[in-house]
Amino acid sequence: VRPYLAVDWGTSNVRAWRIGASGAPETSGEWPLGVGRLSPGEAPAVFENIIRPTLDGADIPALLCGMIGSTLGWREAPYRTCPATADDLLDALIRVTSDVAIVPGLRATGVTSAPEVMRGEETQLIGWRALHPEAEPAIICLPGTHSKWAQMQGAQIARFQTAMTGELYELLATKSILRANTTEEDGDAFLAGVEAAGDGGALSTRLFSARTRIVAAGADPRGAASYLSGLLIGAEIAAMIQSFAHTGAPIALVGAPSLTNRYSRALKHRGFASVEEDGARAVISGLSALVMRGAFDGSG
């Protein structure tokens, strides 16, 4: 590919890489300068004064994805509607300077009448597809604060759905009656939680079991955080498997290895095969796919 700067700019953090002609990252950086932490209008200066020089990226174009395309970011890149392909994202690319462009997010119809939205994950999805062109049909799970599950049909992102698993875990494990004194990993308690999630229904009832298993059934309180994590991830998996047409093909897990590993264990416990892919590799792959398809044609 043409050398460029690949930037994944989220709510909390920004990660960026200088991609060389070989397509491999040559330099990289990560900053706690997500759009949720910037003043209005601050993004361009952060990019030009911090990100670009750190990556040795003068004179090359940059492709950005994530919340940087929201109203909180550099400039709003309106959502494209699912189903959508890499070319649809390319059509809706927002050029904010002569050599900086932002990938739009996607919207889809959710299980309620409210829409589903994503910013950044669409780039990981097309990146995952570029890395695995043969896998078909495919369910892809991107675990996180707000986990996204998506169905791809060929090169098309057909639909997707969000679960607030990471945020619920954080709130419940630190601020609720279920708060844990330790976050040490307990694999058995984790799987007990996955088991207790059942069909994913009655979640606010099942959550109470994280307390009663300790106060009334003698479980070790040191397993509390792992049990809670298993319960929430188990409920997410149960709901999503019901929602997506699962054909038996392995479910692709895309994200930080510590998190995809946890989901992989939960899926295995429920009888589902999975394959893991690093989230950073997927986002670079997605941005590079857009560059190869002409993201900078006619620019800079």
Added chain:
Amino acid sequence: VRPYLAVDWGTSNVRAWRIGASGAPETSGEWPLGVGRLSPGEAPAVFENIIRPTLDGADIPALLCGMIGSTLGWREAPYRTCPATADDLLDALIRVTSDVAIVPGLRATGVTSAPEVMRGEETQLIGWRALHPEAEPAIICLPGTHSKWAQMQGAQIARFQTAMTGELYELLATKSILRANTTEEDGDAFLAGVEAAGDGGALSTRLFSARTRIVAAGADPRGAASYLSGLLIGAEIAAMIQSFAHTGAPIALVGAPSLTNRYSRALKHRGFASVEEDGARAVISGLSALVMRGAFDGSG
């Protein structure tokens, strides 16, 4: 009844009444001195030095229920197991002084392998039954931080189940991405939330709609708290209706009127009739029923 002090002593607060020979409350008090706020061993002094004198309750016995019977309270009153009647509670009463006794809590088998527990609600349940001896069979909902739903068969508390609805609402409405800038009541947004709860499954997915309906579908952000409340209460109702054998008889709502009114509207929206009962009246009725059955026989 014999005059006595009725005390509902929870985690956050304690409410107490002097019950006269007519069975009616003559004096009352409420203090932010729940067991979660007391030092170990402090409960007896709080009772004798604050509660008893305020209620003009020297020389009469006292019956206490709630978390005061937990390890954090005055003395642990071990759980009785469901099914249980008023007489079963009476058998397991804990006498902490010659004229002060504590009602035990109940445990039951929950939807997961973990047990269900309650302390205080068992007294409201037998109190509700004493007020409504004819209603049969009966599903009773006690909404709150940890809502309890119970099934009564005649005088027997057959089983019950907890939903952490109030606590989830508090966390999500104040500390999550769904936090609301206003808590003003919006009846339409509340019912939209009840509707969006669907069958109660996929709760962590449906919760995300509280955000997307605003950021991607133009809903008024002032309705955010009401929508969230409706969604959580709707999910609780859907799960509990599936869990309990609902015969079509009105569901009894026992608690603070502001809360039972909200549940009543949600139930009505889903096609279920309900009747409301004040929680304080139910707890007094339950304690008086135990006194009439001999809670203080042979004491004081």
